[in-house]
Amino acid sequence: MMTEASPPARPTRPVTQRLTTVADMRPADDFLERPQKVVATNVNFFYGSHQALHDISLRMPQNCVTALIGPSGCGKSTFLRCLNRMNDMIEGTRVEGEILLEDIDIYRPKTDVVELRKRVGMVFQKSNPFPKSIYENVAYGPRVAGVKQRDVLDGIVEQSLRRSALWEEVSDRLNESALRLSGGQQQRLCIARALATDPDVLLMDEPASALDPKSTARIEDLIFELKDTYTIVIVTHNMQQAARVSDQTAFFYEGHLVEAGATTDLFTKPRQKQTEEYITGRFG
Amino acid sequence: MSAVLPHASADLTAPKGQRRWIEGTMHTILWLCAAASVFTTVGIVLILLVESLQFFGHVSIVEFLTGTTWTPHSNPPQFGILPLFCGTILVAGGSAVIAIPLGLGAAIYLSEYASPRMRDVLKPILEILAGIPSVVFGYLAIVFVSPIVRSIFPSADIFNALNASIVVAIMILPMIVSLSEDTLRSVPRSLREGAYALGATKLDVTVGVILPAALSGIMASFILAIARAVGETMAVALAAGKRPQMTLNPLDSIQTMTAYIVETSKGDNPQGTLGYQTIFAVGLTLFLCTLALNVLAQWILKRMREQYE
Known part of the structure; x- marks a missing residue:
């Protein structure tokens, strides 16, 4: 596990750098041949009468990082929130089309949304720790899933915090309020909290957009490590970030x-002119 | 910039006479508006203190605060406020026991469970409930609540503390619901989403995340509602009776501090007599009780704000 002092597993580049060169990016591997974890087909999404997504079809392969990029209001976050049915919470929204998690259509009527969200975890743009202790934040998911034994919870909490590279910093103050952590630590706590329910898929909605460059680099390293275990879908405003962390990008x-x-x-x-204009910074 | 504004050549150092005069006058008028409420408060407290001090010149403060008999118009009179205090606690406590679970339940329903349309129907009804004059509750207690109470508990007096507790509970209910609901709804949406995203059910989110996060605001709403119940007068004066006694039985006829003040101030105690001064001593006690509750509620709310910032 990394600490602040040890060198990162992979050189981190300044976030301010302009578009990453080809050499910085991993080659397009055979990721499309991997099993498909989440497959969206012809997804339309409506806020009331306003259509926010038009006929989106996208395959998200297992153990890959899929980055969703595009200008503000383009629908990338809306699409992400369709994947764990978070949009259900907003009154007057409607989804058409099909989203398969492995072979289950998550929008079929008898889907248990609670179970779905245990398998599809989410990290939000603004870190949102509960006003509870660090320990209780991470233990919340397992607790609502019915885990009661203290030693099991202890194990989950430690493992999740280690995975999110926060353990070294907080292991001696697990009972302190999570609200006293720094912004970067809070976001890694939220990642640990999402990992604690042992999901298959991790959705990240601009997880580093409110963080300083150093914390951002840590989160990016983390994403890189986590994809060995999880299928990750990340929304980002930052094209360098998309280029650095993802295998697949959707514009x-x-x-x-x-x-x-x-x-x-x-x-x-890029095959499309709009894509080229966006990634070269001509709009957005 | 080529455009020349009207003031472009004005002297920047001194405000013009007319403008300065208007500003100064407005400042004074607004200051007087603010001062009026301050002076009124100070005046009321002073009158309470001065009249009470005269009372305590005749009756020792220890006897007043610890005596268990309140017979100010007997001969010899006894001035132990505990029976009145006990009556107030009985009515306010009873109403809190009824109104707090109901109010909190309704607040949780409105904030977490109700559809927007349901909320649009229920909230105005609560506001109507809050607007019903307390004297109406008073006679409802006598003509409607009391017969029901006596049919269930035949030993109950016609005027009893439970009557008053029930109607006061209805009176403070809208306050608990609306303040608690505000607090629940002010829990950031991001916290709800965070919990739902972990596979929590609505009940998990409400009990495990929303309620703890809103706890201090909810406590403050309870305390403010109890303060209101302590100070509630008309319904209690009508429904609870006028027999100051040390009892914790809600079926007994009792008298609260407020009801005593009503009874005595409409009676024929000449100004300056000890009987007349009792109402100031009781009023001061009542004021200190509600002040303490209000300060407590403010303190709790302030702590909540610090927690969020």
């Missing part, structure tokens, strides 16, 4: 999926 614009493909391909030879 959204005005509710449409303009283009999706291997991250290396999309950033080096």
